[in-house]
Amino acid sequence: MVGINEHRRKQLMELMEERKWDSILLYGQGWRKDYFRALVNVNYMGPYAAAWLSRSGELRVFVTDPWDREWMAEFVGTQATLVYDFEGNLPGAPAVAGLELMEARLVDPGAVSATAEIEELRRVKTPEEIETLRRACDLADRGYEYFADVIEPGMREFELVAEVEGFLKSNGAEDNFMLIASGGTEVVGMKPPTERKLEKGDAVTTELTPQVDGYYAQICRTVVLGEPSRGQRESFAIFSEAQQAAEDLIKPGVKASDAARAQNDVFRKYGYGEYTGPKYTRVRGHCLGLFPDETPHILEDVDYTLKQDMVVIAHPNTYLPLAGYMVHGDCLLLTADGNQRMNHTEKKLFVKEV
Amino acid sequence: MKRGLIAWDREALPPAVFDARLAKVRAALAERDLPAVVVYSDVARSNDARFLTNFMPYWNRSLVVIPREGAPVLLCGLSPRVYPWIRSVTVFEEIRPASKLAPSLVEFCEERGWKRLGVLDLPKMPNEVESRLRGLGVIDVSSQGLLEPDEAELAMRARAEKLTRSILEGQTNLGASILDYEFVGRLEREYRRSGAEDVVIRLSSNGKTPRPANGSILTDEYSVVVDLEYLGHWVRVTKAQGAHPGTPGSGDAL
Numbered sequence: 001m002v003g004i005n006e007h008r009r010k011q012l013m014e015l016m017e018e019r020k021w022d023s024i025l026l027y028g029q030g031w032r033k034d035y036f037r038a039l040v041n042v043n044y045m046g047p048y049a050a051a052w053l054s055r056s057g058e059l060r061v062f063v064t065d066p067w068d069r070e071w072m073a074e075f076v077g078t079q080a081t082l083v084y085d086f087e088g089n090l091p092g093a094p095a096v097a098g099l100e101l102m103e104a105r106l107v108d109p110g111a112v113s114a115t116a117e118i119e120e121l122r123r124v125k126t127p128e129e130i131e132t133l134r135r136a137c138d139l140a141d142r143g144y145e146y147f148a149d150v151i152e153p154g155m156r157e158f159e160l161v162a163e164v165e166g167f168l169k170s171n172g173a174e175d176n177f178m179l180i181a182s183g184g185t186e187v188v189g190m191k192p193p194t195e196r197k198l199e200k201g202d203a204v205t206t207e208l209t210p211q212v213d214g215y216y217a218q219i220c221r222t223v224v225l226g227e228p229s230r231g232q233r234e235s236f237a238i239f240s241e242a243q244q245a246a247e248d249l250i251k252p253g254v255k256a257s258d259a260a261r262a263q264n265d266v267f268r269k270y271g272y273g274e275y276t277g278p279k280y281t282r283v284r285g286h287c288l289g290l291f292p293d294e295t296p297h298i299l300e301d302v303d304y305t306l307k308q309d310m311v312v313i314a315h316p317n318t319y320l321p322l323a324g325y326m327v328h329g330d331c332l333l334l335t336a337d338g339n340q341r342m343n344h345t346e347k348k349l350f351v352k353e354v
Numbered sequence: 355m356k357r358g359l360i361a362w363d364r365e366a367l368p369p370a371v372f373d374a375r376l377a378k379v380r381a382a383l384a385e386r387d388l389p390a391v392v393v394y395s396d397v398a399r400s401n402d403a404r405f406l407t408n409f410m411p412y413w414n415r416s417l418v419v420i421p422r423e424g425a426p427v428l429l430c431g432l433s434p435r436v437y438p439w440i441r442s443v444t445v446f447e448e449i450r451p452a453s454k455l456a457p458s459l460v461e462f463c464e465e466r467g468w469k470r471l472g473v474l475d476l477p478k479m480p481n482e483v484e485s486r487l488r489g490l491g492v493i494d495v496s497s498q499g500l501l502e503p504d505e506a507e508l509a510m511r512a513r514a515e516k517l518t519r520s521i522l523e524g525q526t527n528l529g530a531s532i533l534d535y536e537f538v539g540r541l542e543r544e545y546r547r548s549g550a551e552d553v554v555i556r557l558s559s560n561g562k563t564p565r566p567a568n569g570s571i572l573t574d575e576y577s578v579v580v581d582l583e584y585l586g587h588w589v590r591v592t593k594a595q596g597a598h599p600g601t602p603g604s605g606d607a608l
Binding site for chain 1: 397536
């Protein structure tokens with residue numbers, strides 16, 4: 001579904017009518033291309049791009065890299081305008097999605113933010129978006145299978161990541177967000193790969209997030225090099241139960257806070273409640289789409305009611321003194337009366353024979 | 355994205371290099387009678403912070419505060435759980451959590467008693483942060499003249515260019531008649547195995563401008579554009595295969 005998202009165009013026109021906005025500007029920069037790609041799903045390479053849409057449906061696209069211009073035209077149908085900044089190039093005073101991230105020099109003093117409204121529209125996926133996310137989940141599954149296959153003691157963390165990156169790109173990933181950690185109880189979180197050599201007995205965690213045609217899917221799994229220790233098995237059993245608790249609960253109408261609580265209560269039941277807070281973990285899940293960490297986050301203080309056709313990952317990732325930081329999670333599509341697991345990788349503590 | 359190796363090569367970039375760079379910034383602060391300058395950093399805009407402190411975030415946003423006197427401080431959007439790792443690859447000793455950048459900076463300035471503050475390239479600061487600093491007495495400090503590449507910087511870029519070119523020389527002729535995804539995957543694997551932190555590869559064929567792989571079979575004639583980040587240093591190298599005329603509008607690192 002690369003190109004203009006016509007469903008979104010219609011949604012945006014309705015939104016403008018409702019809010020009495022004359023136009024909307026969807027602004028993307030290097031880190032957050034998602035606001036732009038919500039309407040014009042083309043992976044621009046310049047530092048910025050913007051899509052301007054009028055209430056009547058007229059679309060103009062602005063790019064900042066000459067190479068993007070020609071490429072964009074193939075998808076948009078009309079020539080994109082090459083600009084250095086938006087000053088003098090935008091008709092009227094649009095409401096801006098991504099206003100908060102826009103460089104100050106580009107911001108009209110009276111600009112209104114449309115960020116929250118656009119994020120809410122994006123949370124509920126169209127059938128085409130769901131299909132794209134299924135393909136991304138499939139690639140995440142295959143990527144993890146490859147990860148668990150090539151990993152071996154003696155390999156450095158960044159070499160393992162290189163192998164997986166090569167695999168994902170060879171299979172059509174546009175990008176990938178990936179964190180990793182290896183070791184034992186000293187490991188308190190994931191980060192980019194280091195030069196550390198993997199050792200027998202290590203638990204190796206990864207959050208693999210390939211992007212396919214703009215959309216990110218994620219899988220979280222843990223693999224042990226060699227026979228897992230009692231602590232690793234005991235720890236994983238808690239993570240598995242917590243993830244399952246969320247999967248059993250999540251459906252339209254359930255609050256994000258309850259999805260988090262269901263996971264945290266499992267840790268509390270085993271006496272590890274203190275490890276569900278910000279000192280040891282970040283979130284118990286999040287939404288996925290054109291950004292790998294879309295809101296709402298699954299946290300006990302997030303008062304948001306989940307809706308049908310949202311895609312969320314429930315991952316009780318945290319540190320436990322039993323075996324260090326561990327991860328486990330899958331993408332879930334909210335259906336009319338429940339959810340459907342979108343990843344198909346076995347839900348287990350992976351073991352690599354060494 | 356930055357998911358490759360992030361490290362600090364202390365032989366190539368000894369602490370004295372960063373001391374000298376920071377001294378230049380402090381001299382500019384003294385000239386302007388400012389107590390400190392703030393440098394914005396996120397995953398896609400990390401060059402300024404990296405040049406001054408070797409900090410290159412793989413995710414999230416942060417502010418580097420460089421006082422006129424004393425060590426630089428990182429107001430960090432990342433979790434405190436990764437602070438030991440950040441300390442191991444940067445000059446920072448003091449790192450403070452800052453999930454909300456502007457309020458954290460305001461609080462920090464109040465603590466230090468600063469009534470004025472410089473911001474490196476203020477007009478380029480994200481609106482969300484810049485708008486909340488307006489009452490703080492912030493002053494734009496242009497990066498011009500403060501971030502001029504020194505010998506160490508140029509040497510690192512030369513290393514990055516050499517790495518990029520050597521792999522490209524060995525791989526470019528292997529793309530003909532295969533899926534562009536496959537070709538890009540091979541390059542990506544080689545670069546990241548060699549320590550690249552980030553890689554962006556674009557291909558040009560059939561007279562079209564360079565673009566990411568899209569599932570096409572490469573012909574015998576094409577050109578490759580590689581943007582590569584190695585230990586925080588970006589370079590661009592291009593190479594043509596067969597009789598392809600090269601990539602219009604591109605140039606190699608010099």
